[in-house]
Amino acid sequence: xxxxxxxxxxxxxxxxxxxxxxxxxxxxxxxxxxxxxxxxxxxxxxxxxxxxxxxxxxxxxxxxxxxxxxxxxxxxxxxxxxxxxxxxxxxxxxxxxxxxxxxxxxxxxxxxxxxxxxxxxxxxxxxxxxxxxxxxxxxxxxxxxxxxxxxxxxxxxxxxxxxxxxxxxxxxxxxxxxxxxxxxxxxxxxxxxxxxxxxxxxxxxxxxxxxxxxxxxxxxxxxxxxxxxxxxxxxxxxxxxxxxxxxxxxxxxxxxxxxxxxxxxxxxxx
Numbered sequence: 001x002x003x004x005x006x007x008x009x010x011x012x013x014x015x016x017x018x019x020x021x022x023x024x025x026x027x028x029x030x031x032x033x034x035x036x037x038x039x040x041x042x043x044x045x046x047x048x049x050x051x052x053x054x055x056x057x058x059x060x061x062x063x064x065x066x067x068x069x070x071x072x073x074x075x076x077x078x079x080x081x082x083x084x085x086x087x088x089x090x091x092x093x094x095x096x097x098x099x100x101x102x103x104x105x106x107x108x109x110x111x112x113x114x115x116x117x118x119x120x121x122x123x124x125x126x127x128x129x130x131x132x133x134x135x136x137x138x139x140x141x142x143x144x145x146x147x148x149x150x151x152x153x154x155x156x157x158x159x160x161x162x163x164x165x166x167x168x169x170x171x172x173x174x175x176x177x178x179x180x181x182x183x184x185x186x187x188x189x190x191x192x193x194x195x196x197x198x199x200x201x202x203x204x205x206x207x208x209x210x211x212x213x214x215x216x217x218x219x220x221x222x223x224x225x226x227x228x229x230x231x232x233x234x235x236x237x238x239x240x241x242x243x244x245x246x247x248x249x250x251x252x253x254x255x256x257x258x259x260x261x262x263x264x265x266x267x268x269x270x
Contacts (some may be wrong), residue, residue: 045075050244052095053081053088055104055231056164056186057127057205062102065257068125069248076244084186085109092117092236098177099245100261102233102252104162104187109232117131121234125266128228129166130206131219133195139200144221147201148176155199158183163190166227167203173226191216205229210265232270 022264050069054062066078081088085103092098093115101118103109104127112118112203132140138151147154156178164183171178181199184190190202195215209218233252235245251257264267 002022018061041151047075047077048241048244049077050099050241050248051079051081052100052102052248053083053092053096053098054100054102055085055088056082056188057104057163057207058082058231060211061207061260061266062241065252065260067142069251069255073244073247078248082188084157086160086162087185097238098236099239099241100233100235100248102231104231105165105229106232107165108162109234112234112236117238117260118234118236121232122126122249122253123230123232123269124258125231125261125269126228127205127207127231127266128224129170129203129221130164130209130224131201131221132191132204132209132212132216133201133219134194134197135214137217137219141201141219143219144174144223145176147178147203150179153198153200154178154180155182155184155193155202156180157187157190157203158185161185161187162229163187163203163205169227170223175225207265228267228270231266 052066062080066080070076070078081098085105085108087113088101089103089108092101099110100224101109102124106123109118109121113121129142131144131147133139141147146152156167159165159168167178182193184193187204187208191204191208191212193199194202195212206218206220209216230261233249235242235249239245258268
């Protein structure tokens with residue numbers, strides 16, 4: 001019998017032990033989680049940007065709704081551009097790229113439709129004017145007629161923008177001529193003049209008074225119903241993101257968004 005020296009026996013023994021260890025490892029190892037593999041293989045959503053032009057009076061509500069839309073659409077960023085409706089319409093007709101346009105009145109929207117940039121806009125809310133005064137209403141304003149006081153520093157919107165067109169319509173309906181110290185291109189600018197103390201009162205939307213909280217005192221007036229502004233929205237025909245644009249419009253018209261508008265003081269679409 002041939003005796004194998006101990007050192008020569010050691011190498012085969014180690015090889016057998018290593019093979020056994022590998023075999024045991026293969027048998028007892030944890031199987032990959034199919035769910036984990038699936039998650040790892042799912043590509044991240046492609047980043048997309050939806051550009052929305054919206055009337056200044058929609059700033060607070062649209063900011064909230066845009067965040068909700070982004071949450072429900074991974075990878076999507078909603079870029080909001082707020083200004084007076086007429087200024088936004090001018091930008092669009094001059095070639096500014098956008099996906100959605102929401103205006104504060106139908107006549108401004110019509111300029112975009114006439115330029116063949118949109119079709120079939122839909123009204124989603126309405127709004128009326130309200131008087132915003134300094135906190136506590138120190139000028140004791142109780143009616144639209146009080147705004148004609150020559151000693152009152154009154155600020156209104158320019159007639160070219162929806163809030164100014166509504167003011168003009170009420171003036172004509174009541175026969176009361178106002179003499180504002182300033183005419184602004186956006187309703188938010190009118191509100192800013194009052195909250196900063198530069199004006200005694202301003203004609204803004206009821207929603208703006210609600211948003212301003214204690215910074216102003218609101219004075220509703222019956223004649224406001226002579227000029228109810230209807231807000232239309234539309235997906236623009238040349239939208240860079242047409243599918244997203246249509247989805248956003250549908251979202252704004254839906255029950256969840258409509259509840260947000262009601263909470264903000266908007267009236268329902270007529």
